[in-house]
Amino acid sequence: MDFYVAGAPAHGDDEVIVNHPYDGRPVGRTTWATEDQVEAAVAAAAGVAEEAAALPAHVRAAALDHVAHRIAERRQEIAELITAENGKPVKWALIEADRAVSVFRWAAEEARRFSGGLQRLDTDPGGTGRLAVVRRVPRGPVLGISPFNFPLNLVAHKVAPALAVGAPIVLKPAPATPLTALLLGSILAGTDLPAGMFSILPVPNERASALVTDPRLPIVSVTGSGPVGAAIRRAAPDKHVTLELGGNAAVLLCADYGSDKDLDWAAQRVAIFANYQAGQSCIAVQRVFVNDTLDFLPRLTAAVEALVTGDPADPAVDVGPMISEDAARRVAAWVDEAVAAGATVVTGGKRDGATYSPTILTGVPADAKVMAEEVFGPVLVVSPVPDDPAGFAAINDSAYGLQAGVFTHDLQTAFAAHRHLRVGGVIVGDVPSYRADQMPYGGVKGSGSGREGVASAMEDYTEPRVMVLTGVEL
Template identity: 65%
Template sequence: MDMITPEPRPCWIAGSPEQGASTIVVTHPFDGSEVATVAVPGPEQVERAVAAAVRVAGEFRRSPAHVRAAALDHVSRRIAERADELAEVITAENGKPLKWADAEVRRAVSVFRIAAEEARKFSGGELQRLDTDPSGDGRLAMTRRVPRGPVLGIAPFNFPLNLVAHKVAPSLAVGAPIIIKPAPRTPLSALILGEILAETDLPEGAFSVLPLGNAETSALVADPRLPVVSFTGSGPVGWSLADAAPRKHVVLELGGNAAAVVLRDWPDIEGAAHRIATFGNYQAGQSCIAVQRVIVDSAVADEFVPALLEAVEAQRTGDPYDTEVDVGPVVDEAAAERIVAWVDEAVASGAKLLTGGARAGATVQPTLLTDVPVTAKAWSEEIFGPVLAVSIVDGVDAAFAAVNDSAYGLQAGVFTRDVHIAFYAATELEVGGVIIGDVPSFRADQMTYGGVKGSGVGREGVLAAMTDLTEERVTVFTGIDL
């Protein structure tokens, strides 16, 4: 599929395509080949996008639910119709294997469908009688939720379509204009989404897609006309954005070093090993909930570790357009160099390298470590690469303590069939989500999603995000005969 066009791919300013003041070149992570050239808007265009979002905010907030729902339904259908094209674009700009790109497109279809469904029924309000005290006689309160205002959505490179969808769909569902800022490495999926949004009857200014650099994005974060900032990306960048906008409503979906716990009662050790190997290496490990730490009860370690090694070594690397390939490149060679350096540091500190540990260009071999010191970066930090680190512990309490001994807390997976342990895990594990009987990498797009500690603040998932993007207001009616 030839993605190079005679003119740069246009950005979207208040719903209209425009060429920019400059350009960026998008390259394929696997071989560095040029994929496309993209228009980068200048200051005057960015100003028009912001001004249009502010201007349309009141009209869009008051728009009928069926209008917003119809637009979201249209986007869902069109993504499905262009699924093959979008999957190839994701693979081209991001480098993830085509089978994972296909899965991402299917999820984006669901996100917009779910948002359309929620838009039709979202109110977030209730009636409350106030005559529980004499001063409230004849009074009734009605609460409802309204958008906080225009949204700045900043998306990462690792899911260039679906994590953009998780910014755009909830915003449009509640009637909040959104300015989406895709990652500079992976803007193409977001720009195609702009094409699809432009086919709807959304009002001018309801959306813009601005492929900007860091300096220009910082100016948008500071702009008081954009009261909501929704950011997904690295911890240092996310916290710096929050510090730069202390009076804004900021949603941060940051990093993790997700743990999978395998306990002695789990009946299918080989199956657990396969799931952990798959979801430690899917997206080349470039997912905030990819398995990184593997915590295994000593009672099953002798069976589990060899099974995990076999499953890791079965992961195929290579050209991500090959449908048989499981693990593609990471985002660039610099990231690959860092990942291998962290593996080398762990080995130098006493860890055992069972397989992998090398790279070819930006492709890192699926890697398995054991006996990793807790101070090594491969254990304590988010490696964001296809690396699994195994720790063997004695019993449930030791396993859960190991999970919690982390600066992050996004999701954890616990392989157990014991319902008492499952509820104990839900209570004791310091994470935003606990997945029982599977890896921490499971996410359904309608479910509440987000972390604690260094993994961020706020929640996504379509309905959770719609609630987070709105604020509660109350109206009191007087002289009501209750």
């Protein structure tokens, strides 16, 4: 597949073969962008920045609408490509395609209403006759770095807000899953955006540092692992860097959530959203804290064991392979370490190539990797807690803070969770895996800085510029 330099299709010198994580067969080919092509992309982004910032809202919105419509038309094709390069079950890949449609549609709407505001300054005598016009203007071209786990939707969350505000973007997709981003590039190439407005460059990770430090790309937006984010922050201290770095998301089942209907709902939601991407989601459920009066574990175990694991192209399959056999080996090693430290495997705990069976652990020490770190695999840790404050403390006992889920019907408990939990988002009555693409999304502590969601990213990609009008009769 072609990649895109300043909106034009291009090929590099060295071939990249993308293999299916499930069975290892080749599913597509592209090439690495050369250093000269990377330079051309960055130079074009810098060169078009002023023109891009001046694009009328209707031009930006029309381009975003075009992308939304084309993704919707090619939904099945795109989902099959996501499954082929990522291993995600096609039922989830279809949902990812639908979400990307929504992201670009929402960005088109935001582009039309991204208008700034007015402030009257005559609140003090010295401001009589003065009015401030406050607009937000692009900080400059954006470097977007996207991960493998959502090869379309997390690309959309970099590209759509940039185009909505009139900022050129150079996107580096994950080396393991470049093909879906390149297909998106072919759709973007059908818009009327000026040359240089976008580039999509497959680049090996070891060559990414030159992009991160290039002063012509003053914004860096990264979704990835904690170590990668920390390295980027250190490498670009003078840039505006937004980081979405994942976590070890937790849920709390409160004492009031004890009816059969409640427990069955919670068991189904936790089982599905601990495993739906083979656990490879930054808000996949990893830690489950249950009030010790609730008999939840048998229901959760039954729900996990009912999940269908296998070929992700099968519409009946719930859980597919991990991104690679090495990733599955790492998860197996972490589970083995926890067992050696005293944990019990309730179900799962088996690896078959790149597939790791959905797993529940109990009795896990607090310092075990499966509890303290981000597993990024289909592993659940279940622990009892005596009351809600202990549950809140257990959730907060983490280096991460992306989102948390609290199963309760009590309004006071919900507000207490929102007040006490050190996370970017609290989902009440459901798992932390819920994300609406228009709401602010991001974390605290080791989970990053800044917020995604179309409008929030547009704020991050821009800065306020004030004009004061003098001698105005208000």
